[in-house]
Amino acid sequence: MSVISNNDDNLITVSKFGGTSVADHQAMLRCAHIIKNDPTNRVVVVSASSGVTNYLVRLSQANVSVDEQKQLIDNIKEIQFKILQELKDSKALETKILTLIDELTAYAQAQSLNHSARIADAILSFGEQMSSVIFAQVLQSIGVNGHAFDVRQIMKTNSLYGQAVVDIEQLADCAEKILKKKLTDQVIVTQGFIGQNEAGYTTTLGRGGSDYSAALIAEALNASSLAIWTDVVGIFTTDPRITDQARAIKEISFGEAAEMATFGAKILHPATLIPAMRKNIPVFVGSSKEPEKGGTRIQKTVESKPTYRSISLRKEQTLVTVKSPAMLHASGFLAKVFAVLAKHELSVDLITTSEISVAMTFDNPTGSTQALLNSTVVDELEQLCEVSVENGLSLVAVVGNSIHKTNGVGTSIFDALSGINVRMICQGASEHNLCFLVNEAQANETVEKLHNTLFA
Ligand code: ADP
Ligand code: ASP
Ligand code: MG
Numbered sequence: 001m002s003v004i005s006n007n008d009d010n011l012i013t014v015s016k017f018g019g020t021s022v023a024d025h026q027a028m029l030r031c032a033h034i035i036k037n038d039p040t041n042r043v044v045v046v047s048a049s050s051g052v053t054n055y056l057v058r059l060s061q062a063n064v065s066v067d068e069q070k071q072l073i074d075n076i077k078e079i080q081f082k083i084l085q086e087l088k089d090s091k092a093l094e095t096k097i098l099t100l101i102d103e104l105t106a107y108a109q110a111q112s113l114n115h116s117a118r119i120a121d122a123i124l125s126f127g128e129q130m131s132s133v134i135f136a137q138v139l140q141s142i143g144v145n146g147h148a149f150d151v152r153q154i155m156k157t158n159s160l161y162g163q164a165v166v167d168i169e170q171l172a173d174c175a176e177k178i179l180k181k182k183l184t185d186q187v188i189v190t191q192g193f194i195g196q197n198e199a200g201y202t203t204t205l206g207r208g209g210s211d212y213s214a215a216l217i218a219e220a221l222n223a224s225s226l227a228i229w230t231d232v233v234g235i236f237t238t239d240p241r242i243t244d245q246a247r248a249i250k251e252i253s254f255g256e257a258a259e260m261a262t263f264g265a266k267i268l269h270p271a272t273l274i275p276a277m278r279k280n281i282p283v284f285v286g287s288s289k290e291p292e293k294g295g296t297r298i299q300k301t302v303e304s305k306p307t308y309r310s311i312s313l314r315k316e317q318t319l320v321t322v323k324s325p326a327m328l329h330a331s332g333f334l335a336k337v338f339a340v341l342a343k344h345e346l347s348v349d350l351i352t353t354s355e356i357s358v359a360m361t362f363d364n365p366t367g368s369t370q371a372l373l374n375s376t377v378v379d380e381l382e383q384l385c386e387v388s389v390e391n392g393l394s395l396v397a398v399v400g401n402s403i404h405k406t407n408g409v410g411t412s413i414f415d416a417l418s419g420i421n422v423r424m425i426c427q428g429a430s431e432h433n434l435c436f437l438v439n440e441a442q443a444n445e446t447v448e449k450l451h452n453t454l455f456a
Pocket of ligand 1: 236
C-alpha cells in the first residue's frame with residue numbers, strides 16, 4: 001500500500017491542509033490525491049474541518065447553557081459524520097469519533113461547572129484530533145498507507161494555554177526518536193495547532209497555528225520542503241477578499257513573506273516562516289482545490305526584488321499612548337513601562353515616541369485567548385504616567401524591498417490616501433515594510449486605494 005519509493009528516502013515534504021481543505025469528504029479526497037501524487041509527501045499536518053474550531057471556541061467559554069452546549073456538539077458531530085458517511089469500512093473510525101465526542105462532552109460539562117484555561121485548550125484540541133484520524137482513513141481509501149499520529153508525543157510546550165510556546169529542542173529529539181522511523185513505510189497524519197505541557201495537559205499554539213506546527217515539524221525532520229495547502233492559489237499582492245485586483249505572487253523571499261504574515265496576511269500564521277528560515281526549507285503555498293494552478297514559492301533568495309510586493313492588513317489593533325513629563329531628559333521611564341507590559345505578557349507591536357509621550361500598538365485578535373490589555377494593566381501604567389487607550393484601529397503594512405532607501409515611497413503611499421486619517425506611521429526598522437494605523441471603518445478602503453496605486 002505504501003506510496004513511498006526508496007529513491008526518495010532523503011526527501012521529505014511536510015504538507016499542511018487548512019480547514020477548508022479538510023472541510024468535507026470531497027475536499028479531503030482532493031488533498032489525499034495531492035499526497036499520493038508526490039511520493040516525497042511523508043507527513044501531513046491537518047487543521048480542524050472548517051467551522052469546527054469556531055464551535056469549539058464557543059464551547060470553551062464560560063456561561064454556555066446546556067442547550068447551547070448540546071447544539072454546538074451536534075453541529076461538530078454533523079460535520080464529521082457527513083465525511084464518515086462517504087467512507088467505506090468506517091465502523092472502527094465511527095467508534096473512534098464517538099469516543100472523542102464523548103470526551104469532548106465531558107470536558108464541556110466540566111468547563112461549565114468550573115471554567116479554566118486548561119480545559120479550554122483541551123476542548124479546542126478536538127477539531128484536529130478528529131480531522132487527523134478521518135484524513136488518515138481517506139488516504140487509506142485511495143491506497144496510501146496513512147496513519148494518524150498524536151502530535152502531543154513530540155510537540156512539547158510550556159503551560160501558556162492558548163498561546164503555548166514549543167520546546168524546539170525536545171521536538172527535534174522526539175521527531176528523530178519517535179517519528180522518523182515511521183516514515184519509511186507510512187504517511188503520517190498529525191494534528192496542527194495542539195501540543196502538550198510537562199504535566200501532560202493539552203495546549204494550543206494560537207488561532208491559525210497549524211501552519212506553524214507544520215513548519216516546526218518540517219524543521220525537526222530536516223524536511224526538504226513545506227507545503228501549505230489552502231483555499232487560494234498562493235500568496236497574493238493583498239487579501240483577495242479585499243479587492244479583486246489582487247494577484248498571485250510566483251516567488252517571494254522569506255523576509256518579505258515573514259513581514260506579510262507578521263502584519264496580518266491571514267494566509268500564513270505569523271510565526272510560520274521562522275522555523276523554515278532557520279533550516280532554509282523552501283515553502284510552497286497553493287490551493288488544494290486547484291493544485292494544477294501552481295502557487296507561491298517562498299525561499300531564501302528570489303530573482304526579482306520589487307519595491308512593492310504586497311499589502312497586509314491587521315484589524316482590531318489597540319493604540320496606547322503613555323505621557324509623562326518625567327520622560328523628558330530622564331532615563332529608566334520606558335524600562336518601567338515595559339516592565340509592566342512584560343509582567344502581563346503583553347507584546348508591543350509598533351512604537352513611536354515624542355518628547356514626553358510614547359505611542360504603542362497591541363494586537364487584539366478576536367477569539368484569542370492571549371493576554372489582553374485589561375484594566376489591571378492600565379491601572380498599573382497609570383501609577384507611572386497618563387495613559388490613553390484607543391480601540392477600533394487597523395494596521396496597514398506595505399511590504400517590499402529596500403523600502404527604507406527608495407526615493408518617493410512616502411509620496412506614493414500617502415498621496416494615494418487623501419481623505420484618510422493616518423494615525424501612526426512606522427518605517428525604518430525593517431527594509432521590508434512601512435506601516436501605519438487607520439480607523440477600522442476605513443481599513444478596506446485604504447488597502448484598495450493603495451493597491452490601485454502601487455500595483456496598477
Ligand atoms: P487555512 O484554513 O487554509 O489555514 P486561512 O483562512 O487561514 O486558510 O488563510 C487563507 C485566507 O487568507 C485566504 O482565503 C485569504 O482570504 C486570506 N489572505 C489574507 N491575505 C492574503 C494574501 N496576501 N494572499 C492570499 N490570501 C490572503
Ligand atoms: N483549527 C485552528 C484554528 O481554526 C488552527 C488552524 O486552523 O490553523 O485556528
Ligand atoms: Mg490559516
